[in-house]
Amino acid sequence: MLEGIFTLTILGLSLGLFLGLAARYLKVGADPIVEDITAMLPGSNCGQCGFAGCGQAAEAVAGGTASLDMCPPGGKSLVESLAARLGVDWDFSNSTASEPSVAFVEEATCIGCARCFKACPTDAIVGAPKQIHAVLNSACNGCRLCVDVCPTECLQMIEVQTTLENWRWHKPLPQLAQLRPVLARAQAA
């Protein structure tokens, strides 16, 4: 009788101590996946995904309620890294992700109101009050926050121009000969 009580007490105490220590030293603060995804997202809180900010978008992506290509500034590389982190097989063929774009100031209509560079989360717009503003393409991630505040609509999003630095070989198109068995199978079905 006493032996049993003694054994169970010791067992309970030691396990309790172990759990207590584990809770303290092996603590998991937040969902690590959400944290990782937040680190991957641009962090400009531009809202183009439909969520209030990058943190909420990360939670939605981790919870499976948002698509992986919801972030236009992140582009293809972000989709790839998200797919790798979440272990998802992502098919790029039906992707709706748009081409990368940057902001552009139409100098003829810019009145130098200085609103856009206050809105820019990456300090990509330079200028001063009553001076024409300009965009530093290397710092612009296409978040569109400046477009909404511009009173004269002189700020537009333009596609990133192809230069020798960012020109790449296109993917070889499959020729008809390769598609023939696929077509035959489709017809048979």
Next chain:
Amino acid sequence: MAGFPIRGGVHPEERKLTSDITIMRVPTPGRLILPLKQHIGAPAKPCRVPGEIVYKGALVARGQGNVSAHIHAPCSGYVEDIIDWPAPHPSGLPTKAMVVINDGREIREDVSVPVNPFYLRPEVIAERVAQSGVVGLGGATFPAAVKLTLGQSHRTPVLIINGCECEPYLTCDDRLMQERTQDVMGGISILAQALNGPETIIAIEENKPEAIRLMHKAAEKFGNIRVMPVPTRYPMGSEKQLIEFITGRQVPAGKLSADIGVMLHNIATAYAVNRAVREGKPLTTRIVTVAGEAIVRPGNYEIPLGMLISDLLEFCGLKEDPARIVMGGPMMGQAIPHAGIPVTKGCNGVLAMSAAEVARRVEHPCIRCGTCVDACPMGLSPLTMARLLMRDKLDAAVDIGLKDCILCGSCSFACPSGIPLAHYFNYGKGELVSRAQQKQKDDEIKRLILGRQVRMERQEKEREEAMARRKAEIAARKAAQAAAEQADKPMEVA
């Protein structure tokens, strides 16, 4: 001496029809277009303004940064302008270029010539090579001086001079060795001198018996320079393959040949180094093989850099409208979109191909025969990599060696189904570069966002502090006023 066996490779039809035609000088045209980036590394910075008079061989653009090369005027005349001009690149996108107008007077810039190049210290030789704007003329266009300095800082016991010229059609190095043997040999000995006298091996493919004979004769005078005939097999002239054949050692993945103590220079580079160091002449011309079935007078031509390919084709005559113009060899060269592109330092061949020569094969499904695996000189599995890239599995393709692919095109050549394998690898490598660029930009943007947040917080804090200070000031002033009023009252009383 028989070399160490290397794997893979193919035997394309040689078509070296121009190997018996003497090198011919092409008259300098009236207008030369010099792209500011004719080499690997940072583009050169113009040091002449439009309208400035230049002499032949004068420095017109200065290399900037660690890896770059000077550009010199190939004629006397004046700088007309600095403009955007189609680059020697398959896309034909514009690049900055300097336009030099030739006045036809051929006035030379004064040059300083050393008494004897063999009294020069290795660093001085590298400096003179840098001053002359010499780059690797085999096609890679890596600045030769940077390579020499790298060889001097590493221990380099082996210098290989690459006279393989394994690409079909091209014969410019072959002709150079046959006609200007002494100059080439002089350049080789200067390169050896610059690397503190390593064991020097001149590798020439067996299909150039005349060049082997002449170079062998010329090398007899030197103690540690010898000629080594190598089997005719594409891509024997590739750096990694040649090093493995001669030394039996592989360049580790992601490393440079200098890391295993071997340095490789091209025959044409050696010739340019000789001209630079011994004669003080900068690199302003190069030998180019002009061939292809659309050409009336194929041959090897000494061409001033900056001459437009359209001018060159006019000089050599065209039988028909070329179906494709290729800069470089047919295996690794770049098809260029039109002939309005200048000849640059890295251009060793201009091929104007007739429609019959470029007839494209119909692509059929992969039958998994493994011919491409046998052909791959790097021991990769092209069919698997192409399959993965077809479905955009970039990481999986990298895992099985996409980064090790040298884009030699042996697999595409060997494929019985006509699958454009090398095109897939070009695509995959391009995607890798895009990804790296995007990653860099993402990191930069994150840094900017964080910087802005920190600044905003600081400004907010400063504003609050300023407000608190002003409040305190107002309070102090009020207190002072109150005190003064207090002090005034007794005055009134008094």
